[in-house]
Amino acid sequence: MTTTTYREAVRTALREALTRDSRTFLMGEDVGRYGGTYACSKGLIDEFGPERVRDAPLSESAFVGAGIGAAMAGMRPIVEIMTVNFSLLALDQIVNNAATLRHMSGGQFSVPLVIRMATGAGRQVAAQHSHSLECWYAHIPGIRVLAPGTLEDARGMLWTALQDPDPVVIFEHAALYNMEGELPDTAGPVDIERAAVRRPGRDVTLIAFGANLHKAMEAARLLAAEKIEAEVIDLRSLRPLDDATIMASVRKTRRAVVIDEAWRTGSLAAEVSARVMEQAFYDLDAPVGRVCTEEVPIPYPKHLEDAALPQPEKIVAAVKAQLGARA
């Protein structure tokens, strides 16, 4: 076991990918000399050279589009977009091109491209750098959407995603980069299909992903002190969703609370909740609960930002409301 950080796990994954496949290059804003906005690619330009660790101009549409074109021509690019907010400038390329080319070419072309981007709030960077728009991407057929919430997944999802012949979008929550933990020396590629049960429990299922997984785990610890045993599910893959793991848990606990840093309206929490209603309605003892971000642009002051976001205490309250529904 090695003590490491999420950031270091991402860097190790990038290094592995560049080492193992000469068709892979990393392209994005400040990924080279600067070492990556979140220092995920620090040192890689010295190791692999500026051709393969390529600083791109501030042109999201063009460098994402160029990544798609290169992938069509047989490369295995990793394109980094600084944050999900900036990815809106490349939404056309991702939604209209990357996601459609296999289908509208009748299977002749695929787009084996990985797009990584930071997401999420919690760092006092205000309303234009704090979005959680994972659900927008999870809406789109033709792409896979991943949210690594653990060191193992930060280390292991990238290689598996690069082996996938279709475009994969990986969301790294910016609040996770400094997270420390132990990673086995044998850590390597992991599956990108299934949700994971991160904590077993019998009374309620908490469903989360990314950084909010850890808020859900904290809530489960608080609940355990009150003899309420929460099962925590980490979605890991946001498209496709692993219905089987979700339903197996909900059928056991008979209650579910979905935690999602997006705004409630049209969120992934809404989608997961609808699926639980569709597939496990008669197993439920209470309506599915949701803990989402307040429907306001993310404010700068820390106390207001904290109040806007899902927090362990809010999750605890939502669980207690569910248990109250039983009484």
Next chain:
Amino acid sequence: MAVTKRAAKPGAKSAPASAEELMAHYRHMLLIRRFEEKAGQMYGMGLIGGFCHLYLGQEAVVVGMQAALKPGDSVITSYRDHGHMLACDMDPKGVMAELTGRIGGYSKGKGGSMHMFSREKGFYGGHGIVGAQVPLGTGLAFAHKYKEDGGVSATYLGDGAVNQGQVYEAFNMAALWRLPAVYVIENNKYGMGTSVERASARTDLYQRGQAYGIPGEQVDGMDVLEVKAAGEKAIAHARGGKGPYILEMMTYRYRGHSMSDPAKYRPKDELARMREEHDPIDRLRAELMEWGVADEAALKAVDKEVKEIVTAAAEFAQNSPEPDPKELYTDVLVEA
């Protein structure tokens, strides 16, 4: 204006290229002409649905450019793409069957008029978002450079697309990284119904790369030999490691933007004048006779051959089965 000089002046005594090559240009242009006329008829008969953007009038652009490209190069364009595919030697049957939405089409019927591809022929589509193919074509050029395979990418865009922001993001990247990219602006004077003058502050579109140091040239796009000569120059520049090049092809579309457009926004005599005085096929036909490359009988034989190909394509496109309903769910992600 950097208008290229004509490869051979009309009235020149000798042909500027081999008879075989000149006849191939003629045949290719005529194939596109007859194919598009047939597609227009089939659309009118309800055999083709959705959008259908015909390339009539612009034939010299793709035929001249394709003659200047080599196998292994990449071609990408937007939605007025039938001519590009025929110029790339894609099978007219597969193209027409895609227009009718049949399983024998290049995209198994799922792409339609705007979305066809051929890995074998180096044709990367067929794209419907105006200007969005330009970053893709730039990525194709990037891949040629990364792989060091000596290839060039030719990215076609229209006079409407030149006002899209991502085109300039791509120009900058191509120039910055000296990518082997040739951008071919097909200026047919109208972006849908809006004329270049009414859409662009400066109408010298070949200058649009000036801020990035990309050389540009305006070309008579109604003259296949002019196009080919300009294409050869631009492609040699890109292939030689000197970076991107812009060609502005002055051309004209005979029909409206799509089949549902009667094109009433154009001056009345404009179309007639272009057809009578600048038609690329009539022009080459006259020159072939003038240069003694072909006589009336030889040209008639080409007409007949092309007509048979188009008839066979139309028949194939009507007889090829519709895709099975289960095709709805295929080719979304790779099948396990």
